Amino acid sequence: xxxxxxxxxxxxxxxxxxxxxxxxxxxxxxxxxxxxxxxxxxxxxxxxxxxxxxxxxxxxxxxxxxxxxxxxxxxxxxxxxxxxxxxxxxxxxxxxxxxxxxxxxxxxxxxxxxxxxxxxxxxxx
Amino acid sequence: xxxxxxxxxxxxxxxxxxxxxxxxxxxxxxxxxxxxxxxxxxxxxxxxxxxxxxxxxxxxxxxxxxxxxxxxxxxxxxxxxxxxxxxxxxxxxxxxxxxxxxxxxxxxxxxxxxxxxxxxxxxxxxxxxxxxxxxxxxxxxxxxxxxxxxxxxxxxxxxxxxxxxxxxxxxxxxxxxxxxxxxxxxxxxxxxxxxxxxxxxxx
Numbered sequence: 001x002x003x004x005x006x007x008x009x010x011x012x013x014x015x016x017x018x019x020x021x022x023x024x025x026x027x028x029x030x031x032x033x034x035x036x037x038x039x040x041x042x043x044x045x046x047x048x049x050x051x052x053x054x055x056x057x058x059x060x061x062x063x064x065x066x067x068x069x070x071x072x073x074x075x076x077x078x079x080x081x082x083x084x085x086x087x088x089x090x091x092x093x094x095x096x097x098x099x100x101x102x103x104x105x106x107x108x109x110x111x112x113x114x115x116x117x118x119x120x121x122x123x124x125x
Numbered sequence: 126x127x128x129x130x131x132x133x134x135x136x137x138x139x140x141x142x143x144x145x146x147x148x149x150x151x152x153x154x155x156x157x158x159x160x161x162x163x164x165x166x167x168x169x170x171x172x173x174x175x176x177x178x179x180x181x182x183x184x185x186x187x188x189x190x191x192x193x194x195x196x197x198x199x200x201x202x203x204x205x206x207x208x209x210x211x212x213x214x215x216x217x218x219x220x221x222x223x224x225x226x227x228x229x230x231x232x233x234x235x236x237x238x239x240x241x242x243x244x245x246x247x248x249x250x251x252x253x254x255x256x257x258x259x260x261x262x263x264x265x266x267x268x269x270x271x272x273x274x275x276x277x278x279x280x281x282x283x284x285x286x287x288x289x290x291x292x293x294x295x296x297x298x299x300x301x302x303x304x305x306x307x308x309x310x311x312x313x314x315x316x317x318x319x320x321x322x323x324x325x326x327x328x
Contacts, residue, residue, distance in 0.1 A: 009127070061199075076280045
């Protein structure tokens with residue numbers, strides 16, 4: 001247990017350095033602004049500003065349902081790729097049955113891929 | 126020692142971002158907090174030695190599922206003020222559900238501490254000499270072959286279902302037809318003319 005996590009110690013250190021640096025860049029200017037007396041907010045300063053006009057409408061726009069289709073196709077083939085990693089690592093030990101099981105899995109998803117292609121689900125006018 | 130610190134850091138961040146996921150007023154912010162919770166859960170998984178699960182959390186959950194959630198949130202046209210209005214009305218039912226879940230957790234931890242639950246290591250003890258991902262691979266493609274193929278079939282059904290439900294052909298689309306392009310010969314496309322002086326070309 002310790003050996004696995006110990007290999008990730010450099011990443012943890014890097015994460016710590018990144019956290020300290022990014023929070024310094026965010027909070028140091030605020031602190032300096034308050035200490036030097038330039039922090040004087042007023043309603044005009046804090047008003048939302050969009051090219052000289054007040055904002056016309058909500059920034060939330062409704063998305064087309066086609067984005068959902070793209071996202072779910074991405075999830076499915078992402079999972080397919082994720083299943084390939086342990087298969088590739090353990091291929092030496094699992095023999096022909098293990099190889100064949102992945103081939104059947106790939107064929108199952110290839111059928112789906114051909115279906116999506118033929119239906120035109122991958123096309124974006 | 127550093128493992129303990131990392132555990133408490135990741136665990137506290139998971140709990141905090143999970144709480145903010147359900148408390149955030151803007152549903153897009155909820156999804157962003159959920160992504161933070163996924164990242165910290167990946168850190169916890171690395172701490173217990175399950176590297177592959179950690180990578181899956183980052184690749185599949187953060188990379189794909191959270192994006193899907195974002196698209197779904199952006200697709201829905203809901204009045205969120207109206208959605209939050211029934212909080213007091215649903216409160217007793219919610220508290221009941223929380224009590225049931227808490228009781229289940231207490232029972233499960235009690236049974237696990239008493240040694241009653243050790244199914245994982247009875248069926249397939251965790252091998253200590255091979256990496257985690259190789260141990261998963263040796264089991265999933267041989268012993269759990271049918272479940273694995275079943276997962277593939279479920280993915281196929283999800284793919285076909287999503288296409289059937291959301292895909293519709295749009296009129297007025299000028300799609301590329303590669304075969305027609307390749308079948309076109311210069312003779313079909315080019316015409317040599319020799320107009321007389323002072324005359325134009327008939328098109």
